[in-house]
Amino acid sequence: TQLLEQSPQFLSIQEGENLTVYCNSSSVFSSLQWYRQEPGEGPVLLVTVVTGGEVKKLKRLTFQFGDARKDSSLHITAAQTGDTGLYLCAGVGSGGSNYKLTFGKGTLLTVNP
Amino acid sequence: DSGVTQTPKHLITATGQRVTLRCSPRSGDLSVYWYQQSLDQGLQFLIQYYNGEERAKGNILERFSAQQFPDLHSELNLSSLELGDSALYFCASSVTTSGGFRNTQYFGPGTRLTVL
Numbered sequence: 702t703q704l705l706e707q708s709p710q711f712l713s714i715q716e717g718e719n720l721t722v723y724c725n726s727s728s729v730f731s732s733l734q735w736y737r738q739e740p741g742e743g744p745v746l747l748v749t750v751v752t753g754g755e756v757k758k759l760k761r762l763t764f765q766f767g768d769a770r771k772d773s774s775l776h777i778t779a780a781q782t783g784d785t786g787l788y789l790c791a792g793v794g795s796g797g798s799n800y801k802l803t804f805g806k807g808t809l810l811t812v813n814p
Numbered sequence: 815d816s817g818v819t820q821t822p823k824h825l826i827t828a829t830g831q832r833v834t835l836r837c838s839p840r841s842g843d844l845s846v847y848w849y850q851q852s853l854d855q856g857l858q859f860l861i862q863y864y865n866g867e868e869r870a871k872g873n874i875l876e877r878f879s880a881q882q883f884p885d886l887h888s889e890l891n892l893s894s895l896e897l898g899d900s901a902l903y904f905c906a907s908s909v910t911t912s913g914g915f916r917n918t919q920y921f922g923p924g925t926r927l928t929v930l
Contacts, residue, residue: 743816743904743921744857789857801870802919806856 704728705792707805715813717779722808724790725772731793733773734802735764738787749793780812817841818907818922826928832893835925839886839907845869846888847908847919848880852901863888864910895929902926 705726714720724733732751736744748757750766750773757764761784763776777784787807794801817840827833839846848860850873859872863882874880877895882888892899906919 741923743818743906743924745816745921746918749918801859801872803859804857 705790705803705805707788707790707808709808710806711809711811713811713813714780716782719776719778720780720810721774721776722788722810723772723774724805726792727771728792729770730803731770733766733770734791734793735773735775736789736791738789738807739785744789777810780810782812782814785810785812816920816922818905818920820903820905820922820925822925823923824926824928826930827895828930829895829897831895831929832891833895833927835890835892835903835905835927837888837890837905837907837922839888839905840920843907843909843920844886845908845910845917846882846886847906848874848888848890849904849906849921850901851904851924857904860890892927897929900927900929 705724708723732749734749735747737747738744748759748764750764753768753770755766761778765774787809789804789807791802791804819838821836825833844865847862849857850860851857860874861880862870866882877893880890902924904921904924906921908917908919910917
């Protein structure tokens with residue numbers, strides 16, 4: 702069974718601070734996705750990282766895929782209150798199971814004004 | 815708005831009862847996925863349908879079943895409900911069933927099921 706561990710589980714910071722959340726697994730995934738989920742809504746895809754060592758930037762968000770494609774990180778620079786939400790990482794299966802998303806339990810981020 | 819619709823938004827029922835959750839995928843999407851989200855287990859894949867046929871099963875209980883109709887909408891049936899079935903149930907859709915990362919799944923707003 703492929704498992705994804707996310708840390709920290711909860712994070713409360715002040716507006717303007719930087720933060721990093723982590724997503725780790727003992728399994729290799731063909732790619733890894735990050736989602737943000739707001740209360741009362743479904744997860745929304747932020748980014749997909751595919752290649753080991755890949756770094757992608759989305760405005761103030763920086764996503765990195767580990768060299769061995771087992772772990773990933775999300776770094777937010779100068780957090781804003783609008784960044785508040787549940788951040789989920791999801792590993793994409795390979796081969797015959799490439800439909801399947803395996804989700805971590807998420808990091809609940811609260812950015813205080 | 816992802817384009818995926820789910821009804822009802824909230825559902826409150828009693829143990830032992832049976833409920834049906836409905837999902838309409840984005841226009842043009844042939845694949846539908848069902849997920850369960852709970853505080854202790856997180857977001858877990860239940861089952862996938864593609865163009866009316868079951869394609870994959872995840873952690874779906876035998877008391878749960880699903881189907882996809884010719885118009886591509888899908889229903890998730892939950893029976894003999896237990897307290898532990900209380901959770902958010904999400905439907906997602908995608909264009910096809912293969913392609914891995916190229917096949918983005920779009921999630922609906924979910925149905926919150928409370929079993930009393």
